[in-house]
Amino acid sequence: MRMTGLPEPKIRIQNVSYAYDRKQVLRSISLDIPDRSVTVCFGPAGGGKTTLLRLINRLNDMVDGTSLSGTILVGGQDIYAADTHIPTLRRKVGMVFALPLPLPGTIRENVLYGLKVAGVHDRGHLEERLEISLTQAALWDEVKDRLDGMASALSGGQQQRLCIARSLALEPEVLLLDEPTSGLDPISTAKVEESLQQLKSEYTIVIVPHSVQQAARVADYAAFVLMGELVEHGPGKTVFTTPKDSRTEDYVTGRFG
Amino acid sequence: MNRYRVQQAGFVLLGATALAVVVPILLILLIIIVRGWPALSWEFVTAMPRDGMRAGGLFPAIVGTLVLTMGTALVAIPVGVGGAIYLSEYARDNWLTNSIRLAIINLAGIPSIVYGLFGLGMFVLFLRFGTSIVAGSMTLAIMTLPVIISTAEESLRSVPQEFRTVSASLGGTTWQGIRNIVLPQALPGILTGIVLGLLRAAGETAPILFTVAAFYLPRLPRTPMDSTMALPYHLYVISTQVPGMPESLQYGTALILLTIVLSMNVAAAFIRSYFRRRRQW
Numbered sequence: 065m066r067m068t069g070l071p072e073p074k075i076r077i078q079n080v081s082y083a084y085d086r087k088q089v090l091r092s093i094s095l096d097i098p099d100r101s102v103t104v105c106f107g108p109a110g111g112g113k114t115t116l117l118r119l120i121n122r123l124n125d126m127v128d129g130t131s132l133s134g135t136i137l138v139g140g141q142d143i144y145a146a147d148t149h150i151p152t153l154r155r156k157v158g159m160v161f162a163l164p165l166p167l168p169g170t171i172r173e174n175v176l177y178g179l180k181v182a183g184v185h186d187r188g189h190l191e192e193r194l195e196i197s198l199t200q201a202a203l204w205d206e207v208k209d210r211l212d213g214m215a216s217a218l219s220g221g222q223q224q225r226l227c228i229a230r231s232l233a234l235e236p237e238v239l240l241l242d243e244p245t246s247g248l249d250p251i252s253t254a255k256v257e258e259s260l261q262q263l264k265s266e267y268t269i270v271i272v273p274h275s276v277q278q279a280a281r282v283a284d285y286a287a288f289v290l291m292g293e294l295v296e297h298g299p300g301k302t303v304f305t306t307p308k309d310s311r312t313e314d315y316v317t318g319r320f321g
Numbered sequence: 322m323n324r325y326r327v328q329q330a331g332f333v334l335l336g337a338t339a340l341a342v343v344v345p346i347l348l349i350l351l352i353i354i355v356r357g358w359p360a361l362s363w364e365f366v367t368a369m370p371r372d373g374m375r376a377g378g379l380f381p382a383i384v385g386t387l388v389l390t391m392g393t394a395l396v397a398i399p400v401g402v403g404g405a406i407y408l409s410e411y412a413r414d415n416w417l418t419n420s421i422r423l424a425i426i427n428l429a430g431i432p433s434i435v436y437g438l439f440g441l442g443m444f445v446l447f448l449r450f451g452t453s454i455v456a457g458s459m460t461l462a463i464m465t466l467p468v469i470i471s472t473a474e475e476s477l478r479s480v481p482q483e484f485r486t487v488s489a490s491l492g493g494t495t496w497q498g499i500r501n502i503v504l505p506q507a508l509p510g511i512l513t514g515i516v517l518g519l520l521r522a523a524g525e526t527a528p529i530l531f532t533v534a535a536f537y538l539p540r541l542p543r544t545p546m547d548s549t550m551a552l553p554y555h556l557y558v559i560s561t562q563v564p565g566m567p568e569s570l571q572y573g574t575a576l577i578l579l580t581i582v583l584s585m586n587v588a589a590a591f592i593r594s595y596f597r598r599r600r601q602w
Contacts, residue, residue, distance in 0.1 A: 123490060128413070155492040165483050167502060178491035181501065230491065 072140070074099035074238060074268040075120060080134030082115060084127070089115050091292045092134070097285070102260060102269045104283035104300065106276065108321045112292040113272045117240045120270070121157040122150055139237060155182060158231030162243040162274075164223030166215035171207050174215045174226055178234040193233045201229035202259040221252025228259065238268040246274040257282055276316055280304045288312045353575050360573025369539040370550075377539075379577060384541055385454075385549035386523055386581065389533065392458025392545070393465055393522045398515055400462070401469030405511075408470070409477035410499055429467035433527040436464045441531035452548040457533025464528055465518040472514025476507040509596035516589035524582050526553040536562075552578040 073096035082090040090112045097103045105113045118124045119136060122143060136143050143153055155178065167174050175194050184190065194211070198204040203225040207218070215226055224244060231239060241260075245253040260269055260282060273279040279286060283300030288309070296309045307313045315321050368378030404421075412418040440460030450456040480503045488498035504511075534554035542549040556574045559566050 121490060123486065126486070126489060151492040151494055154490055159490045161483075161487070161490075163483075165487050167484060167487060168506060177488070177493075177501070181488070181491065181493040181497045227487075234492065 071099065073097055074139060075270070076135075076137040077116070077120075078135045078137070080116075080119065080132070080136060082112075082119065082124075082133075083131045084115070085129050089292055090119075093289075093292075093294045095287055095294055095297060097268060097270055099268050100264060100266065101284040102264050102271060102282050103285045103287065104279045105270060105272050105287050105289060106279040107289040107295075108315065110291075111289045113289050114242050116289065117159070117242055117270065117272060120238070120240060121154050121159050122148075123154075123159065125150065151182075155234045156236055157238040157240060158234060158236035159240045160224070160227050160231055160242065160244045162246050164220055164227055164247065166218070166223050166226060169215060170212045171215050171218070171226060172211045175229050175233050178230065182234070193235075197229040197232040198226075200232050200259065200263060201225040202255050202262075203229055219252075221248045221255065224248060224252065224256060225259070228256070232263075236267065238270065239263065241269065241271040243272050243274040245278065253278075276304075276318070276321070280316075288315065290315070350579070353572055353579055357569065357572030357574075357576035360567075360569035361576065365573060366577065370537065371539070379552070379555070379574060381538060381541055382550040382552045382555045382574075383577065383581070385533075385551040386553070386578070388454060388542060388549065389457050389461060389529065389551055390519055390523045392454055393461040394515070394519055396459060396462035397465040397469055397518060397522075401466050401515070401518070402473050402511060404466075405470045405473030405477060406499060406504070409474045410495060410503070425467050425470055428463070429471070431464075433464065433525055434530075436460055436528040437530045437532065439463075440528055445532055451546065452531070452533055452535070453546045454533055454542060454549055455545045457529045457549075457551075460528045460532050461522040461525065464525070465522050468518035468521065469514050472517070473507070473511045476510025476514070477503060479510065480506045509593045512592050512596065513589055516585055516592070520582055520585050520589075523585070524553055524578065526557050529554055552581070 075097035077093055077095045077097070080090055080093045081088070093116065105116060107113055115124065119132070120138065120143070124130060132144070138153070138157060142148075167177055169177075172194060175197055176190050179190060179193060195204060195208075198207060203222060206222060207213075207226075215223065218226060224247075228239075228241075228244070245256050248256065257278070260271070263269060264284070271282065273282065280300070283304070285298065286300045286303040287297035288295045288303065288307075288311075290311055296303060296307060296312045298308075303312065304316055307316060365378050366383065367380050369380055370382075371377035408418065408421065412421075437460065440456055444450045444456035444459050445452055448456075484502045484506070485495075485498045488502055489495075493501070529551055533548050534551050535548040536550070536555070536558050538548065538550050552574065556571065556578060559574065560571050
């Protein structure tokens with residue numbers, strides 16, 4: 065359903081159902097995700113939120129034994145159309161995972177990996193992207209003197225911001241974050257949440273939070289997913305303070321989860 | 322108190338069995354060195370043989386063994402590593418893949434003399450390579466394939482899946498992920514497999530028996546179609562077929578062969594530890 069009074073949504077998930085190994089994981093989900101804002105996809109564990117995210121950058125293509133019905137449009141284009149060029153899609157729709165996953169190599173190599181496999185070789189351009197992405201991820205000041213040091217030497221929080229910078233280097237349109245702060249201490253978490261607030265002015269951000277509190281902190285729009293079903297969605301304030309569905313209210317107030 | 326003593330006894334027993342493994346290798350080294358040492362000399366290693374192998378040196382045999390090993394590497398490494406990459410990164414779980422795996426397991430179980438006869442029939446006779454380095458190398462290569470493919474595949478599989486996922490999420494194709502991340506990380510294991518496989522190839526007698534080995538060829542091989550002397554075969558013949566062969570020559574030959582094989586092993590250990598230090602997980 066369209067949220068009225070808003071410009072064309074960046075991502076349109078229409079009637080998406082998804083099964084893995086004959087188990088139904090998502091049931092007929094329809095959701096519009098607006099541009100330049102933070103949309104939170106929250107709910108108890110195992111509900112299908114991560115799966116939903118991974119459908120948007122087609123990362124689930126790497127898994128066998130799945131079946132998908134419905135449509136997903138990103139920027140107006142059906143990403144499951146037969147002629148979709150998947151690497152291009154994944155550069156447009158970046159993803160940050162729950163655990164910091166630095167690639168083997170230096171900080172510079174990590175941030176520029178995406179550009180390298182995209183065939184970008186212009187040194188000047190690469191250095192520029194390196195600085196911009198690390199700045200956007202609130203990491204530049206901490207690593208600018210050791211760009212050629214090993215990424216594995218960074219702390220957990222720094223590594224996670226490195227992963228964010230890595231995706232940003234490709235100048236995506238959408239950034240998907242799957243519980244990005246679940247392994248991080250409160251200070252690192254705050255830094256990541258702060259960078260998201262900066263980033264939303266340029267990107268569409270979809271985040272699976274690791275707690276209801278985080279969801280309430282960062283959400284412009286919120287979608288509550290329970291056992292594969294989209295129970296309720298709307299502006300963040302509404303969903304968290306005056307939810308329409310009793311299940312949403314129970315989860316948000318901590319009666320279950 | 323009783324339980325403690327039982328544990329102590331267990332440790333001692335297990336320690337003894339571990340030591341028992343070391344004893345044979347030490348004994349082998351001891352006997353070969355002690356009996357072969359008198360034959361060692363610069364001439365022994367670098368000169369051509371004379372007098373029906375009773376005097377002179379081993380040079381052509383040494384060169385022959387090295388050349389055969391290189392020839393084996395030339396064929397077995399690309400096919401082996403390529404096959405391993407396919408099996409680990411691209412193959413789906415279907416009957417074709419399972420047949421390939423079955424074939425590899427079976428290849429590994431074939432006795433080396435059978436390889437020798439196969440090589441004779443296929444390369445020497447059918448393809449008309451004659452008794453040649455090409456025939457010998459190809460036979461040895463096929464024999465070495467299972468080792469290389471198995472170790473290489475295992476190495477590739479042990480690289481965490483997360484790296485591939487991250488590479489894909491940044492727009493990398495499967496091959497880009499393999500080339501940039503997975504393969505470099507799997508290198509220590511792959512190299513180990515290659516060296517172990519080549520070690521075996523260097524020391525085998527049966528596969529080269531009918532396919533390449535010449536007994537008394539006091540010159541170096543000139544072309545890949547030439548036959549050549551080779552250390553394992555040489556050792557076999559002088560120990561069994563030649564009357565009046567001084568014992569020290571036999572053990573000396575064994576010592577040279579052992580030295581070559583063991584140095585390859587040591588080199589492999591160094592390569593392994595170099596790459597392991599650079600590993601990131």
